[in-house]
Amino acid sequence: MSKTLFDKVWDSHVVQQIEDGPDVLFIDRHLVHEVTSPVAFLGLKNRGVKVMSPKRTFATADHNTPTINQHLPVADPLSANQLKALEENAKAHGISYWGLGHEKNGIVHVVGPEYGITQPGATIVCGDSHTSTHGAFGAIAFGIGTSEVEMVLSTQCIMQPKPKTMRINVNGSLSKGVTPKDVALFIISQLSTSGATGYFVEYAGEVFQSLSMEGRMTVCNLSIEMGARGGIIAPDEKTFEYIKDREFTPKGAAWDKAMNYWSTLSTDEDATFDKEYTFDGSAIEPMITYGTNPGMGMRISGGIPTAESLDGGVATYKKSLDYMGYKEGDSMIGKKIDFVFLGSCTNGRIEDFRAFTEIVEGKKKADHVTAWLVPGSHKVLNAIKEEGLLDTLQAAGFELREPGCSACLAMNDDKIPAGKYAVSTSNRNFEGRQGPGSRTLLASPTVAAAAAVMGVVTDPRSLV
Amino acid sequence: MAYDKFNILKSSAVPLPIENIDTDQIIPARFLKATERVGFGDNLFRDWRYNQDNSLKSDFPLNDNRFSGKILVGGKNFGSGSSREHAAWAVYDYGFRCVVSSFFADIFRNNCLNIGVLPVQTSAEFLQKIFDVIESDSDTQLIIDLPKQTITIDSTGAFENFEINSYKKENMLNGFDDIDYLMNIKDQIGEFAKNTPL
Ligand code: SF4
Numbered sequence A: 001m002s003k004t005l006f007d008k009v010w011d012s013h014v015v016q017q018i019e020d021g022p023d024v025l026f027i028d029r030h031l032v033h034e035v036t037s038p039v040a041f042l043g044l045k046n047r048g049v050k051v052m053s054p055k056r057t058f059a060t061a062d063h064n065t066p067t068i069n070q071h072l073p074v075a076d077p078l079s080a081n082q083l084k085a086l087e088e089n090a091k092a093h094g095i096s097y098w099g100l101g102h103e104k105n106g107i108v109h110v111v112g113p114e115y116g117i118t119q120p121g122a123t124i125v126c127g128d129s130h131t132s133t134h135g136a137f138g139a140i141a142f143g144i145g146t147s148e149v150e151m152v153l154s155t156q157c158i159m160q161p162k163p164k165t166m167r168i169n170v171n172g173s174l175s176k177g178v179t180p181k182d183v184a185l186f187i188i189s190q191l192s193t194s195g196a197t198g199y200f201v202e203y204a205g206e207v208f209q210s211l212s213m214e215g216r217m218t219v220c221n222l223s224i225e226m227g228a229r230g231g232i233i234a235p236d237e238k239t240f241e242y243i244k245d246r247e248f249t250p251k252g253a254a255w256d257k258a259m260n261y262w263s264t265l266s267t268d269e270d271a272t273f274d275k276e277y278t279f280d281g282s283a284i285e286p287m288i289t290y291g292t293n294p295g296m297g298m299r300i301s302g303g304i305p306t307a308e309s310l311d312g313g314v315a316t317y318k319k320s321l322d323y324m325g326y327k328e329g330d331s332m333i334g335k336k337i338d339f340v341f342l343g344s345c346t347n348g349r350i351e352d353f354r355a356f357t358e359i360v361e362g363k364k365k366a367d368h369v370t371a372w373l374v375p376g377s378h379k380v381l382n383a384i385k386e387e388g389l390l391d392t393l394q395a396a397g398f399e400l401r402e403p404g405c406s407a408c409l410a411m412n413d414d415k416i417p418a419g420k421y422a423v424s425t426s427n428r429n430f431e432g433r434q435g436p437g438s439r440t441l442l443a444s445p446t447v448a449a450a451a452a453v454m455g456v457v458t459d460p461r462s463l464v
Numbered sequence B: 001m002a003y004d005k006f007n008i009l010k011s012s013a014v015p016l017p018i019e020n021i022d023t024d025q026i027i028p029a030r031f032l033k034a035t036e037r038v039g040f041g042d043n044l045f046r047d048w049r050y051n052q053d054n055s056l057k058s059d060f061p062l063n064d065n066r067f068s069g070k071i072l073v074g075g076k077n078f079g080s081g082s083s084r085e086h087a088a089w090a091v092y093d094y095g096f097r098c099v100v101s102s103f104f105a106d107i108f109r110n111n112c113l114n115i116g117v118l119p120v121q122t123s124a125e126f127l128q129k130i131f132d133v134i135e136s137d138s139d140t141q142l143i144i145d146l147p148k149q150t151i152t153i154d155s156t157g158a159f160e161n162f163e164i165n166s167y168k169k170e171n172m173l174n175g176f177d178d179i180d181y182l183m184n185i186k187d188q189i190g191e192f193a194k195n196t197p198l
Helices: A005-011 A038-047 A077-093 A108-114 A129-137 A146-155 A180-191 A206-210 A213-226 A237-243 A252-262 A314-324 A350-360 A378-386 A389-395 A445-454 B086-094 B106-115 B124-136 B166-174 B178-184 B186-194
Strands: A014-017 A023-026 A029-032 A057-060 A096-098 A123-126 A140-143 A157-160 A164-171 A199-204 A230-232 A275-280 A287-289 A297-299 A339-342 A370-373 A421-424 A439-442 B008-011 B013-016 B071-074 B098-101 B118-121 B142-145 B150-153 B159-161
Touching (some): A146 B178, A199 A213, A339 A445, A350 A389, B098 B124
Antiparallel strands (some): B150 B159
């Protein structure tokens, strides 16, 4: 029987099928961070069990870490306590732990691929919804809750009903100035934040094939923002080239054996999906959000939709625009901004810093704009320095911070003040997501860079 | 973590007729620094319940004396966003045992089922009916009958069936969680692990 890529990976990991119930799914890789794991480890302790497969488990500190002066003790006692708990739990269970200051430290979804933990055909989970990032490699990767973290720690399995399948094709090629982030924001604006709930999405078509691995990660990362369980892209030469020789990828004979499996990982020609969408890549333009969920995105050159043009949800829509301080029909171009955040597991990789630098090169940061440039990991940080991007950024008036999730969820001190506008390369523009009362405009690194130098929302294509 | 068994729940309800309520609203990230599961109910809907000076926002339904009960009724697409189970904990710890909406985000639904909060998905029309009825009489009782899989508005007798798979239903009725199940088949999992390619 012909199968989709998703079916192939899922089916090969089912330990047991429960009638009118979930599948028991085996998990190959479990990524752990400080915020969603302590209660799970506590559960293990209460049950008197050890972690079943420490070798399949990797821990890093990222959500709750400062992005300046990481060499100093963490000032906030609650955060410090959480970091200490993870360190102790990792040690007690023999899990490799990349804590604050460790050379491999970084955002969990950035370091996973960097060190080859992320592999095609694997099942990967983490207590963070943007685990979908790893689907860029042809893995089934999704976020889980703390009870499920406890399940995977104790039994290396999770119990979930098999999601339905969806394929999103984007054909043709992207216009100049259009980035992977724009493609994702465009798709979410078309499907809405619940349009893919209950589905696992395969991205297919020329546009995704032509993207770099970094670009594919950005797209898969945002799958959850349309409600999807995750996103997946079939592995190809680019994928294998990327993972080869990384620390945790198989070597020698083991690599050949893995390749035998990996080469089967594509959707069969006549396989069918429960739902399918097709878009034309050349029609996509740089995007920006104007509201309080990621589905409220628009062409940067367009106007904010009127409530009339929506089908339903008018009260919620107006509440959202009120929060943002915007009006229906407003143009976004020229809107004043106060902060710029470049970073997160969505857009905190080296390619994102290259794109940002390219725009700001030879220009100056607008005086009234505070810019937080936060690399996704130490590896990214080092690359920024080695490639000379740091010099260019500094010449333009920008500083670099140390790696972490930072203003993506504003658990540490990196909070956007109430009422202020931030152009952010992260993934969520919910009320208060970046700090109580903060107002977030989601966009690509390119759009963020243009806003940073102009001080207002600007079409980046007008700058090059 | 074990939780109380769920069978038939009859209670008044708190209405939140807002769509796309995300988990950042249910529990903001700055309250995720705990290493134990205690006190999350206090910060449920923190920024909607309190002003910045920590005074209560009187117009928010949770602060409105008319509304109380063990059932929370939310607008479409409830629980989207972050996977934080803390959101479900906050709902549970505040005292809710059931959330009713016309649509739930996946991870939130799962998290609820794992900790003993029953997500009840109704049609959009029935949800509107519930909002209307509570609006006109805030003491309106809803009856959630898990064995029969029905939700009923007591005063009018209007009801609807809801879905839950029989495995999860059994768990909720008995207060079991998935880990209990998985621990019992650990040998089988161990065998499976030996033959995985990665
Ligand atoms: S950067 Fe944001 S989305 Fe990514 S792992 Fe950190 S908190 Fe989660």
